[in-house]
């Protein structure tokens with residue numbers, strides 16, 4: 581049973597009627613005035629305890645009270661979440677951190693963190709009687725939605741930018757989605773998707789302005805809390821594009837702390853790429869500057885106009901957290917180090933979180949004695965051309 585109550589606007593605080601899918605504040609008339617799902621925390625406290633959690637499935641539906649949908653028996657078998665946390669002492673040593681854990685979300689069904697949001701979207705769409713679901717994505721949200729739409733038997737139409745990496749496109753095609761490759765940017769694909777959803781009445785999975793989906797991403801934070809409860813890390817690092825993922829992880833940690841299920845609230849570190857760092861700047865200035873975009877090889881965080889920057893900035897500030905920016909060179913180095921020193925194959929955007937830990941130590945933000953957890957948001961097989969460029973070819977020899 582969900583303990584969800586109302587939705588409030590992150591900008592003006594007004595209580596808004598629950599939108600069918602995506603929706604922003606009806607009062608503010610501002611595309612960045614996103615909605616935030618509220619819960620009756622007494623209801624959560626009474627029903628979700630360390631005792632009751634013990635009897636629940638080892639996937640993210642175990643947090644039913646803190647989800648915006650009623651999980652049903654079908655969804656309980658969708659194996660999302662409860663991804664492992666791996667101790668990475670050699671990588672910690674290399675980065676100069678006291679200790680380092682990696683939460684490997686590349687082990688979700690379609691190999692990225694986005695499965696947490698897509699599973700919620702698909703269940704929410706089914707429960708509202710929708711037969712068609714759509715999204716615009718740089719890749720992972722798309723392949724994830726295609727996978728969950730296939731599990732649930734929904735039609736999916738997906739708008740991707742021209743430069744989406746081939747392996748992600750391959751996932752879309754094999755899952756049977758209707759794929760529209762927009763000969764333009766992510767921003768253009770996004771606007772087109774919004775317009776088409778309105779025109780055809782499709783369920784809109786665009787995460788940034790669909791308030792329910794951040795709640796799915798939140799389960800990563802709930803899990804980190806449950807998995808590390810008696811010994812939580814000092815810092816949790818997350819790569820940031822649109823801002824939904826970090827806002828979700830951060831909200832999950834905060835709620836578990838509020839419930840007394842997490843002893844100490846970790847500080848949250850947002851990591852952006854140097855060529856696309858509007859949220860890191862907004863954290864300092866409180867305003868969003870969308871100019872100066874030069875891009876990054878980490879396609880999943882190449883988001884010049886982040887729709888969820890306010891939620892991200894507000895929650896990170898609440899944890900006494902911070903933001904850093906890393907270069908593409910730092911990202912490729914982190915990809916190699918994460919693989920060779922911890923055995924985890926991360927895609928560039930996921931490796932950015934690891935690079936950010938090194939950067940934050942170098943800037944004196946993270947104390948060298950600190951314990952850190954980095955969320956590995958996507959698997960390295962998502963972008964193999966890039967990987968071969970970094971590693972070079974194998975030795976070809978005669979038998």
Ligand SMILES: *Cc1c(COP(=O)(O)O)cnc(C)c1O
Nearest residue numbers: 720821822823824825880957958
């Ligand atoms: C989407 C994504 C992110 C960033 O999430 P946002 O909600 O856009 O901030 C980070 N890493 C990977 C692998 C992703 O797919």
